[in-house]
Amino acid sequence: MGTIKSTWAGTPITLEDQLEDAVWSGALEKQMEFDGGFMIAKNDAKYLYVVLDVVKDTHNDPGTGDYFWFTFDRNRNKAITPRYDVNYGNYRGNPNKMGRQYYLGAGRWTGLLNEEQQSECKSTFGTSPNSATPHRIWKFRFRLTDLKVNLLWWWFSSYTKFGFRVHSNKPNLNYDTPANFFRDFSKLHTLYFSRKPSISSRDLGPIMGSVGLIPTTKIDSATGRATTASNYFIHAKNAAFGGRLNVIGNRTKMDQLPGLGAKKYKVFHRSGTSGSFSEFVTSWYNYKWNGSDYVLEAASPDGDNFYKMPSAGVDYSIDDLLFQFNSTKLNTGLHQFKVKFYNNAGTEVGAATPEQILTMYIDNNVPEVSINSVKYKNAEIGACGIVNLQNPNDTLDIDFEAFDTEGNLLDYSLRARWGDGDSESIEYEAYNLTTPPANWQGSHNIMGSFNPKVTCAHSFNVYARARTTNGYGYIGKNSTYRYVTIIK
Numbered sequence: 493m494g495t496i497k498s499t500w501a502g503t504p505i506t507l508e509d510q511l512e513d514a515v516w517s518g519a520l521e522k523q524m525e526f527d528g529g530f531m532i533a534k535n536d537a538k539y540l541y542v543v544l545d546v547v548k549d550t551h552n553d554p555g556t557g558d559y560f561w562f563t564f565d566r567n568r569n570k571a572i573t574p575r576y577d578v579n580y581g582n583y584r585g586n587p588n589k590m591g592r593q594y595y596l597g598a599g600r601w602t603g604l605l606n607e608e609q610q611s612e613c614k615s616t617f618g619t620s621p622n623s624a625t626p627h628r629i630w631k632f633r634f635r636l637t638d639l640k641v642n643l644l645w646w647w648f649s650s651y652t653k654f655g656f657r658v659h660s661n662k663p664n665l666n667y668d669t670p671a672n673f674f675r676d677f678s679k680l681h682t683l684y685f686s687r688k689p690s691i692s693s694r695d696l697g698p699i700m701g702s703v704g705l706i707p708t709t710k711i712d713s714a715t716g717r718a719t720t721a722s723n724y725f726i727h728a729k730n731a732a733f734g735g736r737l738n739v740i741g742n743r744t745k746m747d748q749l750p751g752l753g754a755k756k757y758k759v760f761h762r763s764g765t766s767g768s769f770s771e772f773v774t775s776w777y778n779y780k781w782n783g784s785d786y787v788l789e790a791a792s793p794d795g796d797n798f799y800k801m802p803s804a805g806v807d808y809s810i811d812d813l814l815f816q817f818n819s820t821k822l823n824t825g826l827h828q829f830k831v832k833f834y835n836n837a838g839t840e841v842g843a844a845t846p847e848q849i850l851t852m853y854i855d856n857n858v859p860e861v862s863i864n865s866v867k868y869k870n871a872e873i874g875a876c877g878i879v880n881l882q883n884p885n886d887t888l889d890i891d892f893e894a895f896d897t898e899g900n901l902l903d904y905s906l907r908a909r910w911g912d913g914d915s916e917s918i919e920y921e922a923y924n925l926t927t928p929p930a931n932w933q934g935s936h937n938i939m940g941s942f943n944p945k946v947t948c949a950h951s952f953n954v955y956a957r958a959r960t961t962n963g964y965g966y967i968g969k970n971s972t973y974r975y976v977t978i979i980k
Contacts, residue, residue: 493670493679493680493681493682494524494526494669494670494681494682495524495681495682495683495684495785496522496523496524496531496533496681496682496683496684497522497533497683497684497686498519498522498533498534498535498540498683498684498685498686499518499519499522499533499534499535499686500534500535500536500686500687500688500689500690501515501534501535501536501539501541502515502536502689502690503515504536504538504539505534505539505541505633507612507613507614507631507633508614510618510620511532511543511545511620511621511622511629512620512621515534516532516534516543519532519533519534520532520621520622523545523622524681526667526669527548527667527669528546528547528548528549528658528665528667529544529545529546529547529548529549529622529627529658529667530544530545530547530622531543531544531545531656532545533683534686535636535685535686536689536725537636537643537689537705537725537726537964537965538635538636539633539634539635539636540632540633540634540636540639540641540652540683540685541631541632541633541634542562542631542632542634543629543630543631543632544560544629544630544632544656544658545620545622545623545627545629546627546628546629546630546658546660546665546667547620547622547623547625547627548627548663548665549627549628549658549660549663549665550625550626550627550628550663551660551662551663552617552626552628553660553661553662557659557661558587558615558628558659558660558661559581559582559584559587559659560580560581560582560613560630560656560657560658560659561579561580561581561656561657561674562579562580562581562632562634562654562656563577563578563579563580563595563654563655563656563673563674563680564577564578564579564580564634564639564652564653564654565577565652565653565654565677565680566578566639566640566652567640568651568652568653569677570653570677570678570680571677571678572595572597572598572677573595574594574595574596574597575594575595575596575602576594576595577594577595577677578592578593578594578595578638579592579593579594579595579601579674580592580611580613580632580634581593581604582613582615583604587613587614587615588613588614588615589613590609590611590612590613590632591604591605591607591609592604592605592607592609592611592638593605598674598675598676599674599675610635610638611632611633611634611635611638612632612633613630613631613632613633614630614631615628615629615630615631616628616629616630616631617629628658628660630658636685639652641685642964643685643687643964650684650685650687650809651682651683651684651685651786652682652683652685653677653680653681653682653683654680654681654682654683655668655669655670655673655674655677655680655681656668656669656673657669657673657674669681684786684809687809687810688810688811689705689725691705691707692707693742693743693744695707695709695710696708696709696742696743696744697709697742697848697850698742698745698844698848699741699742699745699831699844699848700739700740700741700742700814700829700830700831700848700850701740701741701742701743701745701812702739702740702963703718703733703737703738703739703740703850703852703963704726704737704738704740704961704962704963704964705725705726705963705964706718706720706726706728706961706963707720708848708850710728711850711851711852712851712929713849713851714851715730715851715853715929716732716733716826716827716851716852716853716854717730717731717732717853717929718730718731718733718961719731719925719929726961726963726964726965728961729902729923729925729959730923730925730929730930730931730959731900731959731960731961731966732852732853732854732855732898732900732958732959732960732961733819733852733853733854733855733960733961733962733963734819734820734854734855734856734958734960734961734962734967734968735818735819735820735856735960735962735967735968736816736817736818736819736962737816737817737819737852737962737963738810738813738816738963739813739814739815739816739817739829739831739850740810740811740812740813740814741812741813741814741831742812743811743812745842745844746802746812747804748842749801749833749841749842750801750804752833752841752842753835753836753841754801754833754834754835754841754842755800755801755834755835755836756794756798756799756800756801756833756834756836757798757799757801757814757831757832757833757834758771758772758793758797758798758799758831758832758834759771759772759774759799759814759815759829759830759831760772760829760830760831760832761827761828761829762827762828763822763823763825763826763827764825764826764827764828765826765828765851769828769830771797772815772817772829773793773797774792774793774815774816774817774818775790775791775792775793776790776791776792776813776815776816776817777789777790777791778791778808778809778810778813779808779809779810780803780806780807780808780809781806781807781808781809786809789808791813798834799814799815801833814831815831819854819856820856822854823854824854824855824856824857824898825853825854826851826852826853826854827851827852827853827854828849828850828851828852829849829850829852830847830848830849830850831848855898855900855958855960855968856960856968857896857897857898857958857968858956858958858968858969858970859894859895859896859901859904859934859956859957859958859968859969859970860893860894860895860896860897860970861892861893861894861895861904861954861955861956861970861971861972862892862893862954862972863890863891863892863952863954863972863973863974864891864892864893864937865889865890865891866888866889866890866891866952866974866976867888867889867890867891868881868886868888868889869882869886873888873976875974875975875976876975876976876977877976877977878976878977878978878979879976879977879978879979880979881944881978881979881980884980885943886943887941887942887943888941888942888944888976888978889939889940889941890906890918890939890940890941890942890952891937891938891939892906892919892938892940892952892954893934893935893936893937893938893954894934894935894938894954894956895933895934895935895936896932896933896934896956896958896959897933898931898933899931899932899933900931900932900958900959900960901923901932901933901934901956901957901958901959902922902923902956902957902958902959902960902966903920903921903922903923903956903957904919904920904921904934904938904954904955904956904957905917905919905920905953905954905955905956906918906919906920906938906940906952906953906954907952907953907955908942908944908950908951908952908953909950909951909953910944910945910946910948910949910950910951910978911946911948914945916942916945918940918941918942918952919938919940921934923959932959934956944978944980945980946980947978947979947980948977948978949975949976949977949978950975950976950977950978951973951974951975951976952973952974952976953971953972953973954971954972954973955969955970955971956969956970956971957969
């Protein structure tokens with residue numbers, strides 16, 4: 493079993509980028525060697541970027557029988573889970589078209605699925621930092637959501653279990669790592685994802701640098717909502733906060749504090765923006781690298797509500813984590829936090845001027861969704877009802893709602909589904925960031941019309957997402973549906 497630590501990709505990596513390019517800087521020092529070459533990995537909040545640098549395949553024969561398999565144990569249970577765990581592969585004769593198939597059992601699959609694939613691959617041939625002799629290089633972009641990876645798995649380190657094969661006809665090479673991986677998941681390799689982006693120091697707050705990946709300077713001090721650029725790691729659009737939140741210290745400040753005598757700190761909180769602060773008590777887990785693996789480490793305050801300073805120079809899965817808390821325990825609305833550091837005698841040190849106060853609008857509610865009515869020629873069609881269309885151009889009218897009381901609606905959709913995976917979008921609307929930022933509630937009565945294509949059972953699905961972030965992406969969604977049989 494091998495281990496590889498992915499490093500953070502500061503900018504998105506394309507399949508055209510070379511290992512020598514700056515976007516891959518720092519990754520080769522953590523590459524994993526296999527019998528035919530080397531595996532290199534980076535990730536950001538959306539993709540896992542992988543290169544298989546097959547230095548022993550020195551014959552340039554694209555489009556022949558060369559192929560790859562790339563397996564992921566998506567639930568990380570070290571056992572094959574039928575119709576859940578996946579194996580990626582390229583289509584025969586097309587090295588640059590990737591598909592995925594579900595495992596049915598040991599060495600058995602569904603066959604490549606007919607689906608829109610958001611992950612992608614590219615086969616190239618050339619030199620690399622590992623070899624000046626031209627050789628086969630496979631490049632991949634795996635979407636994290638396809639791998640069932642969430643960078644905010646607070647209860648354990650973010651990782652995946654994997655194995656792969658690279659095959660070449662000329663020369664006749666076949667490398668499986670680990671051996672027999674497609675029949676036995678118990679010895680799959682482990683890839684640890686990075687949650688350590690290099691956020692520009694000018695964007696970090698003076699003490700509380702960021703909430704997850706969102707710099708605290710991008711959080712409006714009046715509204716408590718965050719807005720980031722469209723090309724940033726996380727594109728937050730006037731977003732509220734929810735879920736489990738990581739408040740991460742300013743790296744420069746955290747490095748300076750031990751020299752100022754800081755040994756411990758306190759977190760203070762108040763609801764709203766006025767009144768006194770009280771000591772904030774929470775606890776969390778972080779993972780510490782021991783040289784070969786991440787091991788669990790608990791953090792909680794002592795009897796006087798002091799938190800211990802993180803150990804300097806230690807590699808944590810979340811570096812510079814000041815505190816983590818479950819925001820569902822707080823009421824919906826504005827909340828403010830501040831942090832103070834102390835020496836062993838209990839004297840405050842390293843105070844920022846002016847004092848940093850972090851304001852966040854907390855909202856863990858999900859949008860309200862419902863289908864108010866489905867009508868044909870103004871006659872209501874109940875759930876599981878049957879309707880006979882009189883004319884081929886006739887439509888059904890759907891009255892639905894997608895409403896967020898707090899104004900934190902991100903988008904909503906109404907979609908018809910029928911048959912063997914067929915579907916059609918009927919209505920869709922997304923939040924439009926205005927200047928100055930405004931909130932959006934949606935509506936209680938939204939109308940959509942649908943012209944059925946075939947005789948079939950149909951479902952009308954309403955889906956709405958909240959404009960609420962945990963600092964790593966949007967969270968909070970709600971959906972509903974209604975079934976109707978349509979005869980055309």
